[in-house]
Amino acid sequence: MSRAVLPRRTRPAAVAAALLAVLAGCAPAGSSSSGTPSASGAAPSSAGAVASGTAPGGECAKGSLKLRRAGTFTVATDNPVYEPWFVDNKPANGKGFESAVAYAVAGKLGFTPAEVTWTTASFSAVIAPGPKAFDVDVNEVSITPERRKGIDFSTGYYDVTQALLTVKGGRLAGAKGIADLKGARLGAQVGTTSYRTITDVIKPSGKPAVFNTNDDAKLALANGQIDGLVLDLPTALYEASGGDSVLKNGALVGQFENTGGTPEQFGIVLDLGSPLTACVSKAVDALRADGTLKRLEQTWLTASAGAPVLR
C-alpha cells in the first residue's frame, strides 16, 4: 500500500516552506497606499516642497488635487459636534462657524457644496499614521509646534482665546483674576489646549478634571462636581447664553490672555505630508484677505468684546 503521507523527517521542512510561502505572499505589495509618500517621517517642510511656490490655479486647480475620493472634497469632523461651530450636530447643513468655513474653503478650491462630503473622525483617527479616510479635518484643533510632527496644519482660520465658564451664583461667579481660581476645581475636555491653560496658566492647587466630551464636562459643572470649565471663548459665550439643554444657568467668568507672542489659532488638519496642505492654506489665506473669515465670525460667533479678562 503506497503511503501518500510525508515521511516524518521531512514534515517539519515542508511546514517551514509553507510558512515562508504564506509570509512572502503577505509581503507588502509596494506603496499601494495613495496619497502618502513612502519616505515619511521627514519634517513637513519637505512635504511643502512637493507643491510649493506655484501660482494658484496651477497646482491647486480642482482637477489636479489628489483627493481621497475623486470628484468630492471629503471633510471630517467629530461626533457629536457643538455650537457655535456646528449646528444640530449636522455638519452638512452649512450652519455654524466651522461648517461655514469648511464650505468656504471648498468653494475657494473649486468645489460646489454638493461636491463636499462629510465624514466622522475622532481625534485619534486624525493623528493615526496610515491612509486617512478624509482630505481635511475641521474640529477646533489648535496649531502647536509639537503636533506638527504628526499632522499637517493649514494656516490658522481663527484666533482662539480660552475662557472660563461657571454657573450663575457659583463659587467662581465673582472671580476677577487668576488668583481667585487657585483653590477651585476646574475641568476641561481631553485633548484640548484648554487643559493646558489650566495646568500652565491658571495652575490651581488641585488637579484638573478631564472629560471625554464637553457634554460630560457640562454635566459635571451642573452637578457641582467642578466649579468651572475652561473652554474656548466662543463656546463659552454660547453656553452662557442659556441655549444649552444640559447647562441651563451657565455664566461666563472671563477670558484668558494669550501668553506668548503668537495667538493660539485653529487650523485645518491634514495628513502629515499631504499634497493638499499648501492649497488648503492658500484657500484660507484668500478667505482672510477678502474678509470672508471676518464675516463668518460676525455671523456665527457672539461678540466677545465685552468679556472681562482674567489675569
Next chain:
Amino acid sequence: MSDGPTAVSDDWTPSARELERAAYRRRRARRSLLVAAASTAGVTTLLAWALVSAPGWPRVRDSFLSWDAARRSLPDVAVGLWLNLRMFAVVAVAMLLLGLAVAVARQLPGPVFWPVRALATAYVDLFRGMPLLVLLYLVGFGVAGLRLQGVPASATVLGGVALTLSYSAYVAEVFRAGIESVHPAQRAAGRALGLTSGQTLRLVVLPQAVRRVVPPLLNDLASLIKDSGLVSVLGIPLDAVRYAQIWSAQLANFTPYVVAGALFMLVTIPLTRLTDALARRRGYLPQGAHL
C-alpha cells in the same frame, strides 16, 4: 502494623542496551531543540523583516515608538498608574467581600430565605448585564446629580462604587461556582460533627471553595487593574490611560498609549506570577497547576 511494601535496595548499573537507548534519546532531544530554536529564530526574523519593510513603517514607528514622546509623557502616565493601583487596591477588597456575601446569599437554603436568594440573583443579573461604562455614568453623574444629603459627589468615590458593584457581580458567580464545587459529603461530615449550618459554611465549605477559585479570581483581579482607570470618564481622577490620551492629543502621537500599555504589563505580569507562587506555596492551587 504493616505500613506499605518492603523497600527495594540493590546495586544496579545500567546495561549496555540501556546506555545505547539513553544516548539515542539524548541525541534526538538535542536535535529537536536545535530545530525548534532555528525555526523560532527564522519565523521571528521573517516577521520582523515583514514589519520593517512595510511602506508605512517609518511613520508608524514615529507615531507609536517615538522616544521623545515616551520620555515626555512617562512622568504623567506613571502618576496616572499610581492612581490605577490605589483604586484597584480599594475596589479589589470591596469586591471580594461583597461578591462573597452575594454568593453566600444565593445559596442560603430553605423557603424562609427565598427573598434573599431572589435579591442576590437580581443583583448579579443587573450588574453583570449592565456595561461598566453605562454604570459609571449612571452612578458617577446620575447619583451625583441627585445631590442627596450625605451621599458623596466625589467622582473618585462614586467611580469606585460603580466599579465595585460591577465587579462584585462577576466575583459572586466565581465564588458560587467554588461553593457548589465542594462535595456535599463535606457538608454532611461537618453537620455530623454537630456544626451548625452557618459554621459548616464558614469552617468547612468556604475555605475549600475559596482555594478552588483562586485562578479565576486572579483573572478578575488582572482585569480590574486596567478597568480601574475607567473612572477617569467622570473627570477626576486621572488614570494612566487618560494621561496617555492627554499627551497623545498634545503631541499628535500614539506613543503615550504604548507607554501606558507597557507600564500596565510591567505591573500586572509580576503581580499575577507572585500571586501564583504564593497560592501554590500555601496549597491553594492543585498540585502541578500551571498558570
Next chain:
Amino acid sequence: MTPGPPLLRVAGLRKAYRGGDAVLAGLDLDVAAHEVVVLVGASGSGKSTLLRCIDLLEPVDDGTIELDGREITDPRVDADAVRARLGMVFQSFNLFPHLTVLGNLTLAPRRVHGLPREQARERALAVLDRVGLAARAGAHPDELSGGQQQRVAIARALVNDPVLMLFDEVTSALDPELVGEVLDLVRDLRADGRTMIVATHEIGFARQVADRVCFLDGGRVLEQGPPAQVLGDPVHERTRRFLRRLPT
C-alpha cells in the same frame, strides 16, 4: 437481650427518596447501651439511609427515633445538638482537606463543645495516640493512606465522646490490606464499651464484633439475633440467599 431501656429506639421509620420507592418501610430497631449492632443487607437495602436518618442528616417521612428516651425526630429539637452527641464515620472518610489531621480533630471540640484551644489539642492528641497516628498530627489528609485517613475519621468522631457511634461501610473504599487496621480499631472500641451501629459487608468481621446482627430487607429488619445464629443458621430463606451470594 441486654437489660435496661434502650439507648436508641427506632419505631416505624419510613423513608423514600424523591421520585423513588420507599427505602425504609416501617423499620423498628432498638439498641441498648454498650451494645454493638451490625447491619447487613444487599445494596439499597437501606443501611446507609438508616444511619443517615439516625444522625438527622435526612428528614424522615414517618416514624420516630428516640435517643435516651427523647424523640429526636421532633422538629422542635435542636438537631445540631443531637448530632454533637452522635459520631458518624463515612465510607469515603470525608476528612477536611484544608485542615491538618490535628485541625480536623480539634474543629468540633472547639467550635461545637466550646473547649479552649489547648484542651482540645490535648484531647485530640490523646485520641490520635489511641488510634496509633499521633505521629501524623501535622500531616494533611492527602498525605495519608486510605486506612490512615479512615482511622483519623474514626478519631474525629471519637474525640467528641459520642454516646453512639455510627459506621457506614467504613472499609468498603479501602484496599484489602488496609481493611484490617480499621477493623482492629473498631474491635478495640467495642472492648472500651462503645455503643455502635456498624453497617458492613465484611461478614467475618461481623461475626467477631457484633453483639447482634440485623439483616435488612424490604425496608425492614427481616431477621436479627446473635451473629452465630443469623449468619450461621438464618431462619429466613431471603437471609440465606443473601449470605450465599457473599464471598466469605
